Amino acid sequence: MQFVFLLEQVLNGLLVGAYYLLIALGLSLIFSLGGVVNLAHGGFYAIGAYLAVTLAPRIGFAGAFIASPLLVAMIGVVVERLFFRRFYRSDPILSLLLTFGLAMVIEQSLRLIFGAAPQPFSIPPELRGQVLVGDFIYPRYRLIIFAIALAAVSATWFVVYRTTFGRVVRAGVQNPDMVGALGISLQPYMTAIAALGIGLAGLAGVLLAPISGVHPAMGAEILTAAFVVVVIGGLGSFWGVILAAALVGVVRGVTIFINPSWGEASMYLLMALVLLVRPRGLLGERILRFE
Amino acid sequence: MSGDRRGIIGIAPGGLSRRQALAGIAGTVGAVACPAISYGQADAIRIGHLTPVTGFLGPLGEYAQMGVRLAADEINANGGVMGRKIELVMEDSVNPQTGSAKAERLIERDKVAMIIGEISSATALGIGQIAARTKTVFINTGANSDAIRGKDCNPFMFHIEAANSMMVQTVGNYLKAANMISGKKWYMLTADYAFGHDLLKVAKKYVTANGAQMAGEDLVPTDSADFSPYLLKIRQARPDIVASNLAGNQITNFIKQYAEYGLQMPITGFGFDTAVAWGAGQGNFAGIWPLIWHHLVDNPSSKKFVEGFSKKYGRLPENQAWGDYNSLKLVAQSFAELKSTDPVKLQEHLRKGAKFDILKGREGYFRAYDNQMIQEMYAVKAKDASKMKDKWDIYEPLGVVPAAGTDLEVLAPEKDGTCKMPA
Numbered sequence: 001m002q003f004v005f006l007l008e009q010v011l012n013g014l015l016v017g018a019y020y021l022l023i024a025l026g027l028s029l030i031f032s033l034g035g036v037v038n039l040a041h042g043g044f045y046a047i048g049a050y051l052a053v054t055l056a057p058r059i060g061f062a063g064a065f066i067a068s069p070l071l072v073a074m075i076g077v078v079v080e081r082l083f084f085r086r087f088y089r090s091d092p093i094l095s096l097l098l099t100f101g102l103a104m105v106i107e108q109s110l111r112l113i114f115g116a117a118p119q120p121f122s123i124p125p126e127l128r129g130q131v132l133v134g135d136f137i138y139p140r141y142r143l144i145i146f147a148i149a150l151a152a153v154s155a156t157w158f159v160v161y162r163t164t165f166g167r168v169v170r171a172g173v174q175n176p177d178m179v180g181a182l183g184i185s186l187q188p189y190m191t192a193i194a195a196l197g198i199g200l201a202g203l204a205g206v207l208l209a210p211i212s213g214v215h216p217a218m219g220a221e222i223l224t225a226a227f228v229v230v231v232i233g234g235l236g237s238f239w240g241v242i243l244a245a246a247l248v249g250v251v252r253g254v255t256i257f258i259n260p261s262w263g264e265a266s267m268y269l270l271m272a273l274v275l276l277v278r279p280r281g282l283l284g285e286r287i288l289r290f291e
Numbered sequence: 292m293s294g295d296r297r298g299i300i301g302i303a304p305g306g307l308s309r310r311q312a313l314a315g316i317a318g319t320v321g322a323v324a325c326p327a328i329s330y331g332q333a334d335a336i337r338i339g340h341l342t343p344v345t346g347f348l349g350p351l352g353e354y355a356q357m358g359v360r361l362a363a364d365e366i367n368a369n370g371g372v373m374g375r376k377i378e379l380v381m382e383d384s385v386n387p388q389t390g391s392a393k394a395e396r397l398i399e400r401d402k403v404a405m406i407i408g409e410i411s412s413a414t415a416l417g418i419g420q421i422a423a424r425t426k427t428v429f430i431n432t433g434a435n436s437d438a439i440r441g442k443d444c445n446p447f448m449f450h451i452e453a454a455n456s457m458m459v460q461t462v463g464n465y466l467k468a469a470n471m472i473s474g475k476k477w478y479m480l481t482a483d484y485a486f487g488h489d490l491l492k493v494a495k496k497y498v499t500a501n502g503a504q505m506a507g508e509d510l511v512p513t514d515s516a517d518f519s520p521y522l523l524k525i526r527q528a529r530p531d532i533v534a535s536n537l538a539g540n541q542i543t544n545f546i547k548q549y550a551e552y553g554l555q556m557p558i559t560g561f562g563f564d565t566a567v568a569w570g571a572g573q574g575n576f577a578g579i580w581p582l583i584w585h586h587l588v589d590n591p592s593s594k595k596f597v598e599g600f601s602k603k604y605g606r607l608p609e610n611q612a613w614g615d616y617n618s619l620k621l622v623a624q625s626f627a628e629l630k631s632t633d634p635v636k637l638q639e640h641l642r643k644g645a646k647f648d649i650l651k652g653r654e655g656y657f658r659a660y661d662n663q664m665i666q667e668m669y670a671v672k673a674k675d676a677s678k679m680k681d682k683w684d685i686y687e688p689l690g691v692v693p694a695a696g697t698d699l700e701v702l703a704p705e706k707d708g709t710c711k712m713p714a
Contacts, residue, residue, distance in 0.1 A: 137552060
């Protein structure tokens with residue numbers, strides 16, 4: 001019986017990993033290409049959720065599901081053009097300061113506009129319900145999130161690994177100067193990647209708004225976990241982030257099963273362990289300019 | 292800035308006569324000017340307000356600030372206290388370390404007459420210690436831990452907020468009536484910090500003493516946003532009742548995800564705030580919960596408060612707003628009655644059992660044993676989603692305890708001698 005219960009936690013951990021993945025993937029993309037550690041990423045996630053709350057009563061949940069990530073991606077374009085762009089070549093500490101400030105501006109703006117109290121928001125009635133597999137229970141909505149996350153990640157993989165666009169991006173990650181020497185300007189690619197990464201955070205915001213509290217600090221809550229995932233997975237590694245997200249979800253679930261008060265601490269212990277054994281992260285690539 | 296300026300006037304050679312002149316205008320030369328040198332110098336009476344407005348208790352802190360602001364506005368609109376305006380100095384207490392540092396700064400630098408606020412039991416403990424050391428009155432408006440009323444009590448820390456054991460007894464009355472305790476198996480989720488640990492102890496003692504068994508209990512870190520592993524454990528343990536000893540945003544997440552998983556066991560909780568249930572959204576809220584006050588409490592002063600609050604902020608007040616609003620009101624009333632803002636006099640006055648209208652059927656008073664406000668308590672029951680008129684209309688009142696004619700003190704923490712007030 002214990003084993004079955006544990007297995008249920010493991011499978012559930014994989015589902016939870018999907019949320020971490022949506023946030024961590026964008027974080028990893030933006031860092032890999034531009035070297036910007038985007039501490040404001042959680043803020044964009046929160047904006048996605050608040051847009052969903054604001055838009056859903058007007059255009060329905062389905063409409064908000066499409067519109068919010070696009071709007072958040074557009075904000076991403078503006079932020080990249082105005083701010084990120086100035087910091088690609090500078091000391092990482094400067095971009096850290098910038099994005100930390102941006103995160104605070106976003107959180108406080110949400111607090112000023114909407115107040116600190118959580119915004120009421122629910123799963124649309126037609127998406128409610130649970131699926132029973134044997135004795136295992138899965139809320140329908142969580143399975144939908146999982147499917148959408150898989151689709152979004154696959155699409156991102158396709159763009160990065162199977163298109164000309166992606167080839168330039170990957171070349172840019174390894175050697176921006178060489179890409180420049182070949183006569184390709186990386187600027188539009190950077191803008192597109194920032195929009196993609198930030199848009200993914202917006203998508204996560206819309207998807208999670210119905211099942212977690214929509215409040216101004218919701219971004220900060222999930223960002224730490226996303227960072228842990230990126231660090232465990234290894235910078236610049238697409239598969240590393242996926243592997244790490246699943247691992248963090250499972251380790252957290254299993255830890256809560258055994259000793260719940262270690263639930264949130266378990267992912268940091270995992271991170272410390274991975275860094276001790278493999279300082280570059282599980283599947284981290286060797287990126288010359290970060291060595 | 293203005294605090295610094297006043298500070299300079301305070302130590303300037305002409306300062307004393309200016310102070311006496313002001314005191315003379317108030318007609319209370321003797322009472323104000325002599326001992327309370329630092330309190331009589333300002334035109335306004337400064338009141339410190341400290342509460343977490345960020346972090347997982349932030350949503351409650353926002354209501355606390357709205358409540359205390361409304362009270363200040365009403366007092367000032369009626370001519371202030373002894374002809375002096377109330378001036379609020381408000382800060383985010385953030386965490387126990389920062390909260391203590393800010394309390395100290397409010398007292399030493401801003402020269403506040405007293406401090407109102409706090410929600411976290413861990414931070415309240417720190418502020419309480421500073422209050423005792425500096426002999427400044429601190430009224431705790433949101434921290435429930437029994438320990439700060441027990442072994443950590445002190446004569447300068449007052450509690451308008453109910454103790455954990457009061458919340459447990461209140462909801463316990465209704466749970467017993469609904470036949471949810473005796474012979475039932477309970478599963479408890481508990482916020483993993485001072486408040487939760489304290490509440491778990493009291494809640495477990497209460498339900499087991501009334502014939503319940505524990506089917507399981509988990510501590511939940513305050514930064515946990517995903518409850519799915521806990522919900523699976525609950526489902527596996529098959530309890531009869533699921534109880535929350537959670538706090539702040541945790542309650543919102545728990546209620547939402549409990550509904551998402553469609554678990555059928557009745558839920559209840561021993562700590563509760565309306566704001567976090569309002570934030571859960573349509574069709575998610577369920578169960579029987581205790582409250583120190585809610586907007587449906589039916590009496591004239593309560594209705595007036597709801598009306599004033601709604602007019603000023605465009606939304607309904609909830610229990611946290613109630614606490615901070617009433618604290619400032621009762622302090623202003625005490626200052627006026629004492630004709631002084633002297634903290635020691637205020638402390639003595641409150642400890643002598645002065646009665647206050649706190650928007651409830653019966654008046655409340657601080658009992659001298661542990662400075663706990665003795666008062667009526669309420670419980671509410673979630674409304675059927677189909678009967679809700681709007682997003683605020685999520686519960687219906689179950690009634691008031693203790694019943695009319697019963698001593699109010701029956702709900703209060705046991706006088707077990709853990710609180711030893713220094714004479």
